[in-house]
Amino acid sequence: MRWNPYIDLLCEVSPTSRAKCKACDVEIDRGSFRVKAINVLGQEQLYHLDCAATKAPDLAARKLKDKAPDWPAQALSDLARFVDKDVEPSPRSYQRTPILDLSYDKRDMHGDCAFCGVEVPGGPGIAHQHAVRAFSIDGERRLHLGCVVQLAPGLCQRVVAEASERWPEDVRAFLKEQLPPGIAPTPRSPWRDTGGLPALEVAPSGRAACRYTKEKIAKGELRISRQQVFGMRRSPVYFSVAAYVRSDDFHPRMLELMVLKSPPEVTREQVEAIVAALPPPYPEDDDVTPLGERLLALFDAKPRAQEETQPNAQLTENKVDIPTGFFFNA
Numbered sequence: 188m189r190w191n192p193y194i195d196l197l198c199e200v201s202p203t204s205r206a207k208c209k210a211c212d213v214e215i216d217r218g219s220f221r222v223k224a225i226n227v228l229g230q231e232q233l234y235h236l237d238c239a240a241t242k243a244p245d246l247a248a249r250k251l252k253d254k255a256p257d258w259p260a261q262a263l264s265d266l267a268r269f270v271d272k273d274v275e276p277s278p279r280s281y282q283r284t285p286i287l288d289l290s291y292d293k294r295d296m297h298g299d300c301a302f303c304g305v306e307v308p309g310g311p312g313i314a315h316q317h318a319v320r321a322f323s324i325d326g327e328r329r330l331h332l333g334c335v336v337q338l339a340p341g342l343c344q345r346v347v348a349e350a351s352e353r354w355p356e357d358v359r360a361f362l363k364e365q366l367p368p369g370i371a372p373t374p375r376s377p378w379r380d381t382g383g384l385p386a387l388e389v390a391p392s393g394r395a396a397c398r399y400t401k402e403k404i405a406k407g408e409l410r411i412s413r414q415q416v417f418g419m420r421r422s423p424v425y426f427s428v429a430a431y432v433r434s435d436d437f438h439p440r441m442l443e444l445m446v447l448k449s450p451p452e453v454t455r456e457q458v459e460a461i462v463a464a465l466p467p468p469y470p471e472d473d474d475v476t477p478l479g480e481r482l483l484a485l486f487d488a489k490p491r492a493q494e495e496t497q498p499n500a501q502l503t504e505n506k507v508d509i510p511t512g513f514f515f516n517a
C-alpha cells in the first residue's frame with residue numbers, strides 16, 4: 188500500500204531551466220511540462236512529469252481518467268505513459284478546497300482573477316478595481332471584489348461586521364451593499380490559527396476543550412492536537428475529531444495523514460469511531476474506495492515500532508510506503 192501527501196497536481200510549461208525536480212534533483216528543461224504538486228499543507232513541489240506520476244500515481248490516474256480540463260492535452264497523453272492501468276484514481280473530493288479566509292490585497296500586482304479569468308485589478312467599477320486574496324487548503328488565489336461576494340458571501344459578511352481598517356471603507360461599503368439579506372458572518376476558524384502537522388492523540392486528561400465547540404474532550408478520547416502559530420508561546424491547541432471532520436477545514440488527505448502517523452496507543456476501535464463520525468460520502472467519490480475503508484486500511488498497514496525488531500514481519504504485513512522527507516520538512 189502506498190500513500191502520498193499530495194492533494195493536487197498542476198501542470199505548466201517550464202519558463203526556465205533553473206528549477207530542479209524534487210524527486211530526481213535534475214533540472215527541468217525550459218519549455219517542457221513540469222508539475223507543481225500541492226501537498227496537504229498547501230506547499231508546492233516541482234517535478235518532472237514522469238517523477239510526479241511516480242510520487243502521486245493516484246492523482247495522476249485521476250487527471251487521466253477525468254481528462255483534466257486544467258491540463259494541456261499533450262501533457263495528459265505524455266502522462267499516460269507513466270501511470271499503471273491498475274492504479275486507483277484519487278477521490279474527486281480532494282479538489283474540494285473551500286475558501287477559508289480573505290484578506291484585502293494592497294500589493295500593486297496584476298494577474299488574472301481565479302473566478303472569472305479577467306485581469307485583477309482591471310476593468311471598470313469598484314467590483315473590478317480591487318483585489319482580494321482568498322486562502323484555501325491548497326494555497327491562495329486572487330479575486331475581484333465582485334467575484335468574491337458571489338463565492339464567499341459569509342466571509343464577506345464577516346469583513347463587513349468586523350469593520351477592520353485593513354479593508355478600505357469604500358470596499359466594505361460595497362460588500363455591504365452587494366450582499367443579499369440574511370447572510371450570516373462565517374465564524375473565524377480556530378484551525379486557521381494553527382500550523383504544522385496535526386496529530387491524533389489520546390487525551391491524557393479531560394481538561395482541554397475543543398476549539399470548535401468549546402466543549403471539554405473527555406479523558407481517553409481521541410483528540411487532534413496542533414500548534415498555535417500566533418503569539419510567543421508555541422502551545423498546542425486541541426480539536427475534537429468529530430468537529431474537525433464536519434468543518435470547512437477538513438480535508439480527507441489530512442485525516443489519512445493523522446491516522447497514518449497516529450501513536451501506538453490509538454486503537455483500531457478508535458479509528459472505527461472516527462469513520463462512524465465522518466460526514467456522508469461526497470457524490471463525486473462514486474468511483475473510489477470510501478474514505479472510511481481507506482482510513483482503516485491505512486491504520487492496518489501503518490508501520491509500528493514493535494514490528495521493526497521482527498525482520499519477518501515485512502513479509503506478511505501490508506506495509507505502507509511513506510514518502511521520505513515530507514514529515515520532516517513540514
Ligand SMILES: [Zn+2]
Pocket residue numbers: 208209210211212213234235238
Ligand atoms: Zn524528476
Ligand SMILES: [Zn+2]
Pocket residue numbers: 300301302303304305330331334
Ligand atoms: Zn473576477
